Amino acid sequence: MKRRTLLAAFLAAGATGSLGLRSVQAKTGQMRIGITPVFLDNQTGFIDRWRGYLESRLDRPIVFKQRSTYRQIMDMLLGDELDFAWICGYPYLRYQHALELVAVPLYHGEPLYQSYLIVHADDRRTGSIADLKGRVFAYSDPDSNSGFLVPQYQISALGEDRETFFRKSFFTWAHEKVVTAVATGLADGGAVDGYVWDTLAVRNPELAGRTRIVSKSRKFGFPPIVASRTAQRGDTLALKQTLFGMANDPEGVLLLRELNLDGFSEQDIALFNGIGDLIDALSMG
């Protein structure tokens, strides 16, 4: 608890410090935004429309950068190759000293989401993660809270060895693919972002229908949009305002509907305390 508060204070200081230093950058400079598979990132058409929307509102060129793993986006973010990124709460907390919280999406009216434990729809027996001992399990990404941290914590909570609990486990590097892996029977169970599963249930009910939710975790802070050290203060504020304003703008509402989100909100780092608890618990174990 004490550590996080300190980090937050340091981050705030860093952010204010960077404001004066980098405000000289041209307003018309390119804004680089990284996106991870925290949402359904295979909709190229949608991403292009969203980019166009942001460009017109921010009056500057925007580049969306997609990478197949959280790790790659995090490396780019920390390596000053990105100005902003939509990442998971877990890496945000890990690298909070170098990142600034910009906005947190609102899902079902609140900036929260859950991790779902799913199995194949035909598996009627599994009642909890304990029943999946010695089976094959699909994680989404080692840097994902819902797709890795949560099930890891659940295994620890059972007093089991996280390394040997599953007979075999693998990463699909995207939540949607966890659903596919479980639906095809490649994995006996999987951990998936609840928001992604819910959205898939609407967009691709056939695929989602072949899986069954065994349990839902408690709620955690929704994957946030963060700014790197390279982001200018003015850009951050402008992006914040644009994102917050989407819910009040017909065009923005349409885009939000496609994202299956209600809007974006201003949040404090304390929102991610739940994830911090998991990190603490696991690093202690």
Added chain:
Amino acid sequence: MLDNLSLRHKIPLRIALLILLVAVAVSGSILLRAHEVFEEDLKLSSANMGRILSRSLTSALLHDDVWRAYEVINTPSSLSGTQGALQAKIVLVLDRNRQIYVSTKPDQYPILSELDSADDELAALSRKLDDALSLEPQLITGPPFRNLYVITPIESDGVLLGTLIMGYSEEIFTQRFTTFAGRAALTTLLIFVLLVPVAAYWGRHFAEPLVDLASCMSRVGSETAESLECDLLEIRGNDELAQLNRQFRLMLAELRDKADLERQMVAAERLAAIGRFTAGIAHEINNPLGGMLNATNTLRRHGKLDPLTAKTVNLLERGLMQIRDTVSALLVEAKTESHPLTHQDVDDTRTLVTPVAAGLSVQIDWHNELTGEIELASTLVRQVLLNLLLNAIQATGEKGQIACSVRCVNDTLCIEVRNSGEQMSDETIAHLFEPFVTGHDSGRGLGLWVTYQIVTGLNGTIEVSSGRADTLFSVHLPLPLQEAA
């Protein structure tokens, strides 16, 4: 049963059979080749696919990335939209321990399960894996395997990481081949259907003359040569069929000639026999007749006859004279001394018959082409010509037409007398030259007999041909050469 079938059907049937056999043989060989090509193609494509996939799988296995491996082995099936694309039924990746690392059908072949426990076919395949592993894709087909399997090792820097197994359903092959075979069968059928009319035409064209020949030949023997009328068309060319046709027609003609000759010989012999018979009788009659005539003559010259006796003697004498006339008519003397024949002799004959012809309004078309003296007895030739003309006038009846021609051709005197009378039957012609045969009431029926005797006596021939339009008597008399020389 087929043996009794007419060539008319047999030949087209055989040609059709031949066409069918050829078509089937050609299609069969094409199918055989197609089968090989399809098989080669399947093996090549699947081996190539094995190589490509195994390379892509190397890094996934090195990094133990199950999901990546799963995506790699599913790549081919995600392209399944293309029709007829070679589609693996099942793709399996085995790890170093021969356990299933990942498969395209995880529900059937789950991760970390043993290959042996999957199903019988894969268990058999597992035993095959124990054989020496090469780095090249290995093809496994044939019983007990229902599918074609391609086994490709996945290696990195010479270290075996795992094994890729791809199973292709034989159905792909069967389906492709069946489609092709169906098309080939259709083509064969089409060729057959198109060629059968040609076969029928050729067959008939070839069989027809043979059939005609056979049907005509079957009548030889059962019918007389003269009545055998066959409409045998002449065949062009000089092939065996044309030769056969020609020879057969030649044979028919010879048969007809032979029959003619036989008939003539029989007639001539009969006439000769009758001639000898009548001559014998005539001599037997002439001797007592001469005596009797002498006796009546003596009676009248030396005896004083009372009226009754004188009347009786006269009656006897007239009867005996009539017998003598008849007998002498029967005895034709061919060696009568006479002057040579001249143009005038022939014209004299015309003068003799003209009144008779005029009485019946018969027209005579006269062609006398003789010149100079002909070394033939004029009396006899005139007798012959006269008889023929009178006979013609009688045959042609009122307002008839007669054509007479007398000329010399190559040391032969030709006399032709044509009349427009009714056609004579074969039966009538057969006995025409016999004595006392007559086609009408008047006359003794000795005219043609005498004519015949004279002609044969002069070593000549006489022929009759009677048609619908007219009847022709032609006489050929050879000129005595030795006297001319």
